[in-house]
Amino acid sequence: MQKAEIGIIGGSGLYSMPGLTNIREESIETPFGEPSDAFVLGDLEGRKVAFLARHGRGHRLLPSELNFRANIYAMKVLGVERILSVSAVGSLKEEHKPTDFVLPDQFIDRTFGRVGTFFGDGIVAHVGFGDPVCGTVVSTFAEACAEVGVVGKSGGTYVCMEGPQFSTRAESNLYRSWGADVIGMTNLQEAKLAREAEICYATMAMVTDYDCWREGHDDVTVDQIVAVMHQNAENAAKVVKASVAAMPVERTCACTTAMKYAILTDRKAIPEKTREKLEILLNKYM
Ligand SMILES: CSC[C@H]1O[C@H](OP(=O)(O)O)[C@H](O)[C@@H]1O
Numbered sequence: 554m555q556k557a558e559i560g561i562i563g564g565s566g567l568y569s570m571p572g573l574t575n576i577r578e579e580s581i582e583t584p585f586g587e588p589s590d591a592f593v594l595g596d597l598e599g600r601k602v603a604f605l606a607r608h609g610r611g612h613r614l615l616p617s618e619l620n621f622r623a624n625i626y627a628m629k630v631l632g633v634e635r636i637l638s639v640s641a642v643g644s645l646k647e648e649h650k651p652t653d654f655v656l657p658d659q660f661i662d663r664t665f666g667r668v669g670t671f672f673g674d675g676i677v678a679h680v681g682f683g684d685p686v687c688g689t690v691v692s693t694f695a696e697a698c699a700e701v702g703v704v705g706k707s708g709g710t711y712v713c714m715e716g717p718q719f720s721t722r723a724e725s726n727l728y729r730s731w732g733a734d735v736i737g738m739t740n741l742q743e744a745k746l747a748r749e750a751e752i753c754y755a756t757m758a759m760v761t762d763y764d765c766w767r768e769g770h771d772d773v774t775v776d777q778i779v780a781v782m783h784q785n786a787e788n789a790a791k792v793v794k795a796s797v798a799a800m801p802v803e804r805t806c807a808c809t810t811a812m813k814y815a816i817l818t819d820r821k822a823i824p825e826k827t828r829e830k831l832e833i834l835l836n837k838y839m
């Protein structure tokens with residue numbers, strides 16, 4: 554039974570979802586280990602949603618410690634078809650000001666050694682990732698920003714860095730020279746895994762700082778990020794709520810069949826254990 558159709562992953566500063574009714578909690582074990590926290594299930598704007606605090610409630614997990622596979626797998630177990638990710642990001646361009654929302658449509662990977670696939674252990678798959686986020690979710694986010702009356706910019710490149718330290722000035726300037734828009738530490742692996750799980754995914758990136766590249770301006774600090782998040786938390790929750798309300802029920806995007814031609818391995822050669830582990834993701838292609 555589908556327990557939730559829309560998943561919300563709350564990042565730094567968003568550890569619960571205001572406005573949820575009929576709330577209950579569910580802890581989910583996965584073949585990939587434990588998710589960041591228990592899922593908070595409930596109704597929002599008449600839709601069934603599942604909320605997960607990415608770093609755990611109390612912000613206990615470093616970006617490098619996040620079990621992205623368990624988080625996305627558990628969303629699939631709940632029946633989630635679309636994930637709305639909410640994240641704090643640094644701005645790499647003058648025009649993206651603290652409190653603006655950016656809706657990235659591209660990523661650059663600056664992480665090291667993170668696991669960003671469900672595959673391996675006897676099964677090989679290569680999924681398309683040229684358009685790493687779902688266009689329907691991005692446009693729903695953009696319309697929700699307009700409805701709420703906040704700046705919400707569609708498109709842009711999110712640099713996903715390893716952290717936990719913030720960037721050096723040389724790195725920050727390098728990413729600027731690449732034309733990137735925002736920087737964070739968490740969203741790329743989520744987007745990859747959601748694609749492999751055929752779950753639509755997009756990020757509402759809340760600009761909290763100018764990282765460390767801007768001359769005559771203080772370098773980013775955590776208290777600066779937290780202060781902007783507090784200032785913006787109400788708007789973030791409003792945009793998420795309006796997005797949930799407006800999200801189309803049916804899915805017609807390419808995310809729904811992303812894995813159709815992705816699996817290379819001869820089905821007969823897939824080890825039984827691996828097949829069992831991935832059944833929920835792949836049963837329609839087995
Ligand atoms: C709070 S400072 C850096 C921290 O904030 C962002 O987290 P999230 O994406 O979960 O909002 C960034 O990626 C870092 O993990």
Ligand SMILES: Nc1ncnc2[nH]cnc12
Pocket residue numbers: 641642643644714719720736737738761762763764765773778
């Ligand atoms: N400047 C920054 N760098 C990396 N992650 C961030 N999250 C918020 N601001 C950030």
